[in-house]
Amino acid sequence: VLLGVRSSNVIKLLDHGNHDRHPYLVLEFMEGGSLRDLLNSRGKLSTEEAAWVLIQCVRGLRATRTVHRDLKPENLLISKGQNGRNVPLVIGDTRKGAAIKVADFGLAKNRDPGQTNLTNTGQIMGTPLYMSPEQCRNTRDVTILSDVYSLGVILFEMVVGKPPFDADNAYDIMAMHCNDEVTWPRMDPRIRAVIARCLAKSPKDRYRSLLQLERDLSQVAGLGEPSPDTIRIGSWLLLMLALIACAALLWLVHDQLLAMAGDWWNGTGPHPRSAPALPHSAPSPIPR
Numbered sequence: 001v002l003l004g005v006r007s008s009n010v011i012k013l014l015d016h017g018n019h020d021r022h023p024y025l026v027l028e029f030m031e032g033g034s035l036r037d038l039l040n041s042r043g044k045l046s047t048e049e050a051a052w053v054l055i056q057c058v059r060g061l062r063a064t065r066t067v068h069r070d071l072k073p074e075n076l077l078i079s080k081g082q083n084g085r086n087v088p089l090v091i092g093d094t095r096k097g098a099a100i101k102v103a104d105f106g107l108a109k110n111r112d113p114g115q116t117n118l119t120n121t122g123q124i125m126g127t128p129l130y131m132s133p134e135q136c137r138n139t140r141d142v143t144i145l146s147d148v149y150s151l152g153v154i155l156f157e158m159v160v161g162k163p164p165f166d167a168d169n170a171y172d173i174m175a176m177h178c179n180d181e182v183t184w185p186r187m188d189p190r191i192r193a194v195i196a197r198c199l200a201k202s203p204k205d206r207y208r209s210l211l212q213l214e215r216d217l218s219q220v221a222g223l224g225e226p227s228p229d230t231i232r233i234g235s236w237l238l239l240m241l242a243l244i245a246c247a248a249l250l251w252l253v254h255d256q257l258l259a260m261a262g263d264w265w266n267g268t269g270p271h272p273r274s275a276p277a278l279p280h281s282a283p284s285p286i287p288r
Contacts, residue, residue, distance in 0.1 A: 032078030152198025
């Protein structure tokens with residue numbers, strides 16, 4: 001996964017190899033710790049901060065083309081500022097503020113049809129607190145919509161301070177994901193609407209794509225626009241289409257002007273046409 005990804009919201013792979021039959025990865029060091037560390041120190045985040053954290057997670061997942069299957073605060077790492085110091089979250093700006101990066105793709109499943117899955121999918125895997133109902137039943141058939149559910153759990157925890165479902169053992173937690181409804185504390189209705197859609201029991205009732213989720217989160221965070229990557233791609237395509245259309249129009253006009261100039265120079269250009277003569281006919285006899 002990491003070899004094929006170029007995203008500022010995915011952990012960077014610096015090197016990899018095999019030593020005495022033990023494979024290893026060398027990853028960038030994230031001095032800011034994890035989202036779990038941040039929640040442990042602050043308890044919970046503001047609505048806008050939570051939305052901004054999740055936007056960055058979504059962008060990282062969009063870049064990987066995989067189903068992560070183990071999204072949780074421990075696997076969302078935080079960078080420090082350019083000066084190596086801890087910096088706050090600056091909504092919409094990862095240059096001035098901390099950046100969130102998705103890590104730990106050990107349970108990842110390829111989203112592209114026909115591609116080999118990266119891990120065995122015939123057993124239940126994941127962290128129960130953050131698993132979707134379908135992942136609790138069978139990991140084999142999960143899609144990106146399972147990750148959408150996990151993101152909803154993380155978003156709930158960021159604004160409330162605890163996950164929506166918890167119990168003394170993993171089986172009870174998984175049963176709650178499958179059967180229980182969320183108990184909603186007071187929160188911003190905008191973020192509640194996003195969380196509720198993410199946490200729908202049926203995958204078909206959730207966000208149909210990560211981009212849809214990102215757009216709603218952008219509204220909550222006050223950004224009011226899709227991700228920069230989406231805007232950049234869309235603007236580039238529009239610019240290219242406009243340039244192609246202009247080039248085609250100029251080519252047609254160029255050909256017409258050359259043809260007209262050649263005819264005029266050679267004296268063979270079109271001449272004004274005389275008015276067509278009226279048909280000649282004998283006058284009608286005057287009736288007596």
